[in-house]
Amino acid sequence: MLRPAVLAAALFAACNSLHISPLAIAHEGPDPVSHWYFSPSTVKEGKVAARLGPDATIVGQPQLVTDKLGAAMRFDGVHDYLRIASPAGEADEFLPDQYLTLSAWVIIEAPNPQGAIISTLEADGDGEKGFLLGYNNRVFRFVLAARRSDDGNGKATLLEGKTKFELGKYYHVVATYDGAEMRLYVNGELDAVSDDQRGPIYPSRYAPYTIGATADHDELVTHRGHIRDVSVYDLTATEKWVKHDFDHGSDLLELDAVEIPDDMTFVVTPYLQFVTQDGITVMWETSRSAKGKVLYGETGELGHEQTGDQATTIHEIRLTDLEAQSPYAYQVEATDDCGRTIRSPLLTFQTANNEETPFTFGILGDTQGNPKVCKRLSDQLWMQRPNFTIIPGDLVDSGPNKQQWVEEFFPGMQPLSSRVAFFPTIGNHEQNAAHYYNYVSVPAPEYYYTFRYGNAQFFMVDSNKAVDPDSEQYKWLESQLAQSDATWKFVSYHHPSYSSDEDDYGDMWKGERSEYGDTRIRALVPLYDRYGVDIVWNGHIHSYERTWPMKAEKVQEQDGTIYMITGGAGGNLETAGPIKPWFQNNVKHGHHYCLAAVNGRRLEFKAFDLEGRLFDTMTIDKRDRSPATVPPAAAPETQAAAP
Incomplete structure (x- = not known):
């Protein structure tokens, strides 16, 4: 037998979908508890006016961008996000407590191991609480902690999908929870399921409620890309409803991919860590995930290289078997999955001195x-x-x-x-x-x-x-x-x-x-x-x-x-x-x-x-x-x- 919240969702499967444009706000099904879309009428004076639920405060300078089907908010991946409440408890009346549906249309411009679309996730050494809909370097993901799966301090499940996203393309992403099962949908299709969580959602204590970012007391990670529409329901949508919701907005998939600049850049230029007599660590950060490499040698001709284990944005490569108290030249480079490469200027370092040397x-x-x-x-x-x-x-x-x-x-x-x-x-x-x-x-x-x-x-x-x-x-x-x-x-x-x-x-x-x-x-x-x-x-x-x-x-x-x-x-x-x-x-x-x-x-x-x-x-x-x-x-x- 369907739970009441699931039944309610089923009843509006044939109604207008969660994707509600400014021209189609009314529908016959249940309303979300919160809904944000982006247009000149909703984005002004440092706020995003919610159609339902609390308004969101603009942090940074996200840009309103338009296309032939409407508008979206573009976030830069460094400063930009929307703050609904901080801490999330200030918006408690709008936060689902057991039955949950999160729905969004998004574009990802850069992979991020902790990418977030909407979040009130608290995750640190003192437990895990709340929920997050987001992505990593390859796929979408849904994170949730419920009270009956608690280890005494909050224990979340990280549910990762199977569909690999393409940068610059629109995706419809939905996450649902019915008190016993987590589901993740991508473009109308079920992508992942978990029954590890049970009972009411464990509310976060101090994490803010955000769009385009995830944050708790020790970290802020922001989204780079577009968010067109976000809805939150205190109901659990059915698979049929999710498919209908996707179909309602599927024209977005026909839009040309957002042009992502070819010029990958250094977010942090090369710097050095933990020098010893026989080694040193070289680090840097790139604007998108890439395979890193350090070219080095006793002279500017270099001649040696060390490659990172995998594509990443923060690169950390240890050079070993070096000569003590010796000068070296080095250069870093990073190559993304499209073959685009950036290189640093030629730099230098010296290994640690022998014991008797000043x-x-x-x-x-x-x-x-x-x-x-x-x-x-x-x-x-x-x-x-x-x-x-x-x-x-x-x-x-x-x-x-x-x-x-x-x-x-x-x-x-x-x-x-x-x-x-x-x-x-x-x-x-x-x-x-x-x-x-x-x-x-x-x-x-x-x-x-x-x-x-x-x-x-x-x-x-x-x-x-x-x-x-x-x-x-x-x-x-x-x-x-x-x-x-x-x-x-x-x-x-x-x-x-x-x-x-x-x-x-x-x-x-x-x-x-x-x-x-x-x-x-x-x-x-x-x-x-x-x-x-x-x-x-x-x-x-x-x-x-x-x-x-x-x-x-x-x-x-x-x-x-x-x-x-x-x-x-x-x-x-x-x-x-x-x-x-x-x-x-x-x-x-x-x-x-x-x-x-x-x-x-x-x-x-x-x-x-x-x-x-x-x-x-x-x-x-x-x-x-x-x-x-x-x-x-x-x-x-x-x-x-x-x-």
Whole structure:
């Protein structure tokens, strides 16, 4: 026996279809709960007026395009989408709770592994909730999470179709759910079925309700192509109805394919990751899915090549079996499925130095939010010809915002990042977003890792996550420090252990007592004392600060750990408080970059302002000291965080 909602859908199978043009709005069947179409009368003043349901807010600058059958909205795949509600719960009365039909006419201009037509999908490490109608690089897909298939936190089913779409052509895509079965239809034909979900739809908590994009708290992925018409029903359409609905709009299939520009472009130009003595990773992003290749060699004649495993938009190719401390030339190219190829200019890199060779590296913190400042500083740093760069977090202002990565961070880091690798840590503004992990290539799990360069070892930590003595990161860091035989030990993470900032840790201008830094992250300080960490680089506070050498919460004349805040590579500037704390050696309000040079057992450090003026220097000389030895393990209570 048909469920009531399915029966209702069956009753209007012979009526006018879900595809409703401006000239044919009325029909005899049930109304959708929401329906959006695009015309000069519905698209104006930053809104799309819904025929039924809530209006949608225009984000970006999608274009209204016309043809002989009507109009559609074209989205650029970077900035453009429609926001119906944020979070989706604000439109709760228009969201189906168990019976669902999603219907749309769309054109795809570029494959996308997470392409979306309409979505209120929440998908992260804390569970999956909501639904999505969209596509990947080849086929359409339907994602849904229901309460009775819950694993305690929400568990979605990803239903992929079989029909491979052609770029530039119209498709009618319908997804249905009746409380027990998910169905996906393409051009009136059943394309995929799943009975993995049961019961009411699990509503998302914080994901927005969007057209032309999918978004949750850590990611925004936008559609490139046309959307002509979108309807949402709280009924479950029958196969007969779907076929009728497709037939009603099938004239759209006779339209000429939308002309897709032949010129595939670089969304992100080549940049370098995780350089070692025998390898380096080359990354870049293209505007459409393509097969990537790196041509490289000891001279500009190249002569070697390494090809990516599959077609993609974000390319990540590891070059191996290289000679240590050696210069190489390289060029990247990408070829799409139509045979169109783009190539980068000839670029260069150098593999990591041998242990006995001096090296220099830059420190740029909090590059977020000001690409002009970041560009000026990275250009000055490049003129110093560092071997690599470290970035102690907050690469962008909002990690889920792809625009900030492709239009702000990466352009601000060129040409530096195409010539030398950068090693980042994750800041709070990255929001643990998928974009960070997509664009960064370092050892798993990527939010903490270590690397060697010359006679130094670097330990990169995620200060957003737990660092107490029982945490995964604490145990990993202690193990790595205990094993390290490096002459120099450097640690980097985002939040500062020590800071004199005016109000982040207590508003000193109002007479409040300051914590003088992030007390939670100080759980790691006993490890630095025990294993002889030389310098800790942080960001988060948008200023510059350097402490005296410190050990056991006391200033030392030598042999202690120096803590530095180098958060002045872009973010809005911050100021030190009115009280000079006991640990502070130097502090400065201003944008800046830093440079550290290591020669055997001697380190020289310099800090430069936005005008390239030197404002701080420091030298650490270990030549007159005996190599450090690790004392016996301290009792557990002495390894607790400092008060």
